Amino acid sequence: MTLMPSSLAEVQEAVRTYQHVRPRGGGSKPALSAPLEGQTVLEMTGLTGVLEYDPGEYVLVARAGTRLAEVEALLAEHGQYLPFDPPFVEQGATLGGTVAAGLSGPMRQRYGGVRDFILGVQFVDGQGRLVRGGGKVVKNAAGFDLPKLMVGSLGRLGILTEVAFKVFPFPKATATLLVDFSGLEEALEALYRLTGSPIELYALDLLPPATLALRLGGLPEALPARLERLQSFLGQTGQLLQEAAEARYWRHLNRLPLGEGSLVKVALTARHIPDLEKALGSTPRRYLSAGNLLYLTWNDEPDRLDALLKAQGLSGLVLKGTVARSQLGINLEHVLGHKVSRALDPQGKFSLHAPLP
Amino acid sequence: MSYSLDELKRLFPPGRFLVKPGELAPYESDALTAFRARPLAVVLPESHEEVAAAVRWCAKHQIPYVARGSGTSLSGGSLPIDGGLLIGLNRMNKLLRLDAKERLAVVQPGFINLQVSNAAAPYGLYYAPDPSSQPVSTIGGNLAFNSGGAHCLKYGMTSNHVLAARVVLPDGETVELGSESLENTGPDWLGLFVGSEGLLGIATEVTLRLLPRPETYHTVLAAYDSLAKAGEAVAAVVASGLLPGAMEIMDSLAIEAAEAAVKAGYPLAARALLIVELEGETSQVEAEARHLEEVIRQSGAYEVRVAQNADERMKIWKGRKAAFSAVGRLSPDYIVQDGVVPRSRLGQALAEIERLSARYGLRVANVFHAGDGNLHPLILYNGRVEGELQRAEELAGEILRLCVALGGSITGEHGVGMEKKAYMTEMFSEDDLNAMQRIRQALDPGELANRGKMFPGEAPALRFHGAHPLEKAGVISRE
Ligand SMILES: Cc1cc2nc3c(=O)[nH]c(=O)nc-3n(C[C@H](O)[C@H](O)[C@H](O)COP(=O)(O)OP(=O)(O)OC[C@H]3O[C@@H](n4cnc5c(N)ncnc54)[C@H](O)[C@@H]3O)c2cc1C
Numbered sequence: 155m156t157l158m159p160s161s162l163a164e165v166q167e168a169v170r171t172y173q174h175v176r177p178r179g180g181g182s183k184p185a186l187s188a189p190l191e192g193q194t195v196l197e198m199t200g201l202t203g204v205l206e207y208d209p210g211e212y213v214l215v216a217r218a219g220t221r222l223a224e225v226e227a228l229l230a231e232h233g234q235y236l237p238f239d240p241p242f243v244e245q246g247a248t249l250g251g252t253v254a255a256g257l258s259g260p261m262r263q264r265y266g267g268v269r270d271f272i273l274g275v276q277f278v279d280g281q282g283r284l285v286r287g288g289g290k291v292v293k294n295a296a297g298f299d300l301p302k303l304m305v306g307s308l309g310r311l312g313i314l315t316e317v318a319f320k321v322f323p324f325p326k327a328t329a330t331l332l333v334d335f336s337g338l339e340e341a342l343e344a345l346y347r348l349t350g351s352p353i354e355l356y357a358l359d360l361l362p363p364a365t366l367a368l369r370l371g372g373l374p375e376a377l378p379a380r381l382e383r384l385q386s387f388l389g390q391t392g393q394l395l396q397e398a399a400e401a402r403y404w405r406h407l408n409r410l411p412l413g414e415g416s417l418v419k420v421a422l423t424a425r426h427i428p429d430l431e432k433a434l435g436s437t438p439r440r441y442l443s444a445g446n447l448l449y450l451t452w453n454d455e456p457d458r459l460d461a462l463l464k465a466q467g468l469s470g471l472v473l474k475g476t477v478a479r480s481q482l483g484i485n486l487e488h489v490l491g492h493k494v495s496r497a498l499d500p501q502g503k504f505s506l507h508a509p510l511p
Numbered sequence: 512m513s514y515s516l517d518e519l520k521r522l523f524p525p526g527r528f529l530v531k532p533g534e535l536a537p538y539e540s541d542a543l544t545a546f547r548a549r550p551l552a553v554v555l556p557e558s559h560e561e562v563a564a565a566v567r568w569c570a571k572h573q574i575p576y577v578a579r580g581s582g583t584s585l586s587g588g589s590l591p592i593d594g595g596l597l598i599g600l601n602r603m604n605k606l607l608r609l610d611a612k613e614r615l616a617v618v619q620p621g622f623i624n625l626q627v628s629n630a631a632a633p634y635g636l637y638y639a640p641d642p643s644s645q646p647v648s649t650i651g652g653n654l655a656f657n658s659g660g661a662h663c664l665k666y667g668m669t670s671n672h673v674l675a676a677r678v679v680l681p682d683g684e685t686v687e688l689g690s691e692s693l694e695n696t697g698p699d700w701l702g703l704f705v706g707s708e709g710l711l712g713i714a715t716e717v718t719l720r721l722l723p724r725p726e727t728y729h730t731v732l733a734a735y736d737s738l739a740k741a742g743e744a745v746a747a748v749v750a751s752g753l754l755p756g757a758m759e760i761m762d763s764l765a766i767e768a769a770e771a772a773v774k775a776g777y778p779l780a781a782r783a784l785l786i787v788e789l790e791g792e793t794s795q796v797e798a799e800a801r802h803l804e805e806v807i808r809q810s811g812a813y814e815v816r817v818a819q820n821a822d823e824r825m826k827i828w829k830g831r832k833a834a835f836s837a838v839g840r841l842s843p844d845y846i847v848q849d850g851v852v853p854r855s856r857l858g859q860a861l862a863e864i865e866r867l868s869a870r871y872g873l874r875v876a877n878v879f880h881a882g883d884g885n886l887h888p889l890i891l892y893n894g895r896v897e898g899e900l901q902r903a904e905e906l907a908g909e910i911l912r913l914c915v916a917l918g919g920s921i922t923g924e925h926g927v928g929m930e931k932k933a934y935m936t937e938m939f940s941e942d943d944l945n946a947m948q949r950i951r952q953a954l955d956p957g958e959l960a961n962r963g964k965m966f967p968g969e970a971p972a973l974r975f976h977g978a979h980p981l982e983k984a985g986v987i988s989r990e
Pocket residue numbers: 176177178179180181182183184186187198218219242244245246247248249250251252254255308309310312313314315474
């Protein structure tokens with residue numbers, strides 16, 4: 155069954171009434187939001203709209219079902235953006251789904267990911283109560299940090315109804331350099347040299363086998379000198395993307411276009427890349443944020459990827475594709491997680507596993 | 512000595528198990544000296560296993576406990592519990608690993624904040640969170656309070672710089688939260704733990720993220736004939752699309768105090784001083800500086816100084832960093848308040864504080880992180896005058912309510928602790944607080960960890976005790 159609540163009270167009522175509920179934003183990450191048998195789907199796109207936005211505050215508050223596209227368009231009118239650069243903007247992703255899935259994009263490199271920009275949340279817990287955590291100012295230390303807890307929670311701790319984010323001014327000018335290296339080792343060496351240097355990049359992606367995509371941003375008058383410096387730092391000029399072509403390049407990447415198959419997010423560090431590269435073969439993939447984030451498309455048995463990640467001590471999350479389990483790789487469950495989940499959802503209404511018949 | 516205490520004593524060698532009144536005295540309060548309590552005993556573990564053993568002992572005998580770093584909490588966070596155990600972590604002060612290539616440091620909880628940056632300096636790296644207490648406060652305490660500093664707007668608080676932690680839960684079990692990656696694939700349990708004020712467990716090993724040191728700083732000092740103009744200048748900087756590393760304002764009382772204390776060379780007639788600092792790649796900072804110059808020129812500053820070298824920069828910051836303890840020269844005692852308002856409400860908040868100050872007949876000096884609306888009003892009083900401490904506390908409380916009414920928060924960085932727990936209901940509903948309580952009780956049904964803090968409830972009476980011993984000794988100063 156699918157419901158489309160249009161008020162907080164309806165979300166609360168639905169949680170109180172039904173035994174198993176699964177929130178869905180717009181379904182851009184269907185492996186995470188497809189209902190299991192016995193689950194009632196709450197289509198959250200009925201709860202939309204930006205509630206507060208004053209560009210001078212660097213704060214935006216919106217209902218969780220609001221589409222990223224609407225938020226980004228509004229911010230762009232004032233020269234601002236969501237610095238964690240969430241994917242699937244044009245595919246209809248919502249703020250709530252983005253927080254719940256914990257998804258950031260290439261530009262997280264400059265200032266951080268979803269967790270670094272979420273300021274406040276309102277959600278409905280497993281007993282239908284409305285709970286707020288955090289605040290609506292850029293700095294706040296009162297109470298437990300429930301906003302961060304909700305990042306990556308996949309709807310299992312509560313149904314997000316409202317979120318507040320810190321936002322930043324978008325750089326007035328940007329430019330991107332695509333630089334090929336003779337091999338992975340050389341590309342990684344350059345990656346490490348860059349991350350240890352004072353050069354500030356908006357994006358630092360590694361495209362296997364050995365290309366770095368580097369995005370610079372800032373004031374237009376300083377950009378040429380900074381580009382030149384970057385090129386001499388790397389000892390080669392690379393391919394320069396500017397203006398519309400540059401914007402197009404990154405907009406295209408926002409949908410994580412890695413071909414047909416199961417789209418998987420992996421959390422890692424650059425240290426893991428050499429071994430992964432040996433194991434991943436022809437799997438389409440891209441490493442973001444200096445090797446902290448990998449998106450790949452998998453077309454083989456999920457068990458094989460699960461084993462591969464386990465062997466590397468890594469965890470993954472299937473975003474698109476039909477899989478029995480969206481969580482792959484090492485087991486991240488622990489007693490703190492179980493206890494906190496039970497505290498917020500004592501009856502297991504938001505459980506990610508198929509309810510018992 | 513009771514049987515149970517004897518059991519604890521056997522876990523720790525002499526010298527690391529304290530019960531004599533004389534040995535306990537230094538642990539009776541934190542930097543909020545108006546609160547004081549005597550613990551049953553103090554243990555000084557040197558390993559994760561010893562922390563776990565102490566916590567298990569507490570769980571077994573249902574004895575409440577408080578973890579303690581350097582005891583610099585300004586909200587009574589590390590205040591002991593009468594008859595409870597105090598677990599002092601200062602002996603766990605080792606740097607376990609510094610990996611310059613991966614840009615991370617693994618430390619024990621008693622490692623001092625500033626030491627992280629010192630250890631990272633040879634590699635051109637630093638640890639970004641910079642509370643004014645950084646020469647003495649510990650990483651464990653910073654984690655528990657999600658401590659901030661002057662550079663939060665751009666780079667965030669402690670939570671944004673912690674990658675992983677090993678934690679002893681209140682039942683004595685151990686969990687590992689987070690990983691070396693900046694990303695993760697499940698709920699952000701580490702995010703929940705950081706800032707939990709010692710209620711959800713004790714961190715025994717912490718992995719921190721290091722950043723490359725900015726290449727260039729550009730520090731500007733602007734003098735105004737009114738606080739309102741300085742506030743408007745901050746709004747104008749923000750509107751121009753610049754993102755400075757720090758924006759700080761001091762009012763005339765704070766300027767006077769700082770000048771008397773460290774002779775920073777501030778323009779003495781100023782009603783308000785604004786410090787703006789840009790940082791980053793040299794050519795970018797140079798370009799930003801030209802825009803900033805224009806914004807400041809139009810903001811009505813009557814005097815503008817730009818630090819020409821590292822010495823001049825340090826001098827500007829020295830006055831700012833010393834402002835709090837310097838206020839001690841103007842008044843025998845003071846309370847540091849910590850609240851947040853939306854940046855656009857700064858002017859309104861300051862005007863209201865001025866009115867409150869007049870009504871209570873107590874002077875208030877203002878020094879604040881203007882970039883993120885984090886106010887630090889200093890309420891001056893004389894503890895030897897009957898009733899003045901109470902009046903000062905009331906005024907401090909009114910300021911907090913004002914912050915909430917304007918859409919802000921009761922604390923930006925000093926935490927709730929004992930001091931502000933009564934104000935939690937101003938900011939959160941019963942259901943909000945219940946959800947937090949349920950999380951806490953799920954992990955700690957006996958409410959042993961830091962019992963009596965953060966959640967509304969009875970607080971002990973305030974008594975006058977003067978400044979923190981380290982402040983009196985001039986080792987640290989307040990921000
Ligand atoms: C290939 C493709 C093309 C598409 N094209 C279009 C198009 O052209 N136009 C269009 O309108 N749509 C399109 N869609 C649908 C679109 O993807 C969805 O509208 C959108 O993705 C919203 O999903 P989401 O990102 O918000 O998260 P979801 O995928 O819905 O959810 C992700 C996770 O978050 C959880 N979650 C979601 N919301 C909440 C909440 N409020 N609280 C707690 N947990 C929550 C879910 O349970 C799930 O675990 C397309 C989808 C795909 C796959």
